[in-house]
Amino acid sequence: MAGAPSPENRPIAPHLSVWRWHVTMATSIIHRATGVGLYGAAIGLAIWLMAAAAGPESYVIVDTILSAWYGQVALYLIVAALAYHLANGIRHLVFDTGAGLTPADADTSAWFAIFFAVAAPIGMWALLTFGA
């Protein structure tokens, strides 16, 4: 190991500040960010269920929050985060089989996941507004 670089000269992990952004990198980070967001959403889901079981008086708090503008915005963002995490999660399940790993395929599926995250909450809004 005579030619081994000293610790100071070894290559380091690509730091975000000096790394050119590309879409597959963004999908990885957004997957984590939406995962953390959905952690909050799942806590909300559990609170919603427990409030419903606690009775109408307790449920008023949940109803008030969900009906307010910030509750509606939160629900819209949760649908977007869920749609993204779902699409990108399926993308990763496909990756696990060894398929779709070429840069061109990975870029295409990455853009699809982002597109789905934008389209799904709009579709949900349209379904609730104009649908059955």
Added chain:
Amino acid sequence: MSNSERSMRTALGRVRHHGAAGEGTGHFIAQRVTSIALAILAPWFAVSAALSIRDASYLATIDFLSDPVNAVAVILLVAIGLYHMSIGMTEIILDYIGKPFTRIALLLLNTAVPLILAVGAIFAVMLVNFGV
């Protein structure tokens, strides 16, 4: 897997592939298996709850949860979803938190919170259906 002193395996051979957490293959597989279930349960819940509970009202919520199929699916969603998110958050904590005390504290919190919420939420769905 023998870790006894009589083992012929070298110290390096014993620690390889075990990483910071000591294990991880089980989490890796559980993460993917739960994701397949959630890829069905989460979109189902988002669409059917949104269509059934349009005004976030107490009565509409109770009505939705009183349907046996909805109740079972919501219990599955909560149980599998909170397990999935706990695994995901464990991965994030192990990646980003270096301080041993903070890391252990967050890992404990990330074990306790989803467990308590899951038990609470499942009990809530049962109360709605069987409670007095």
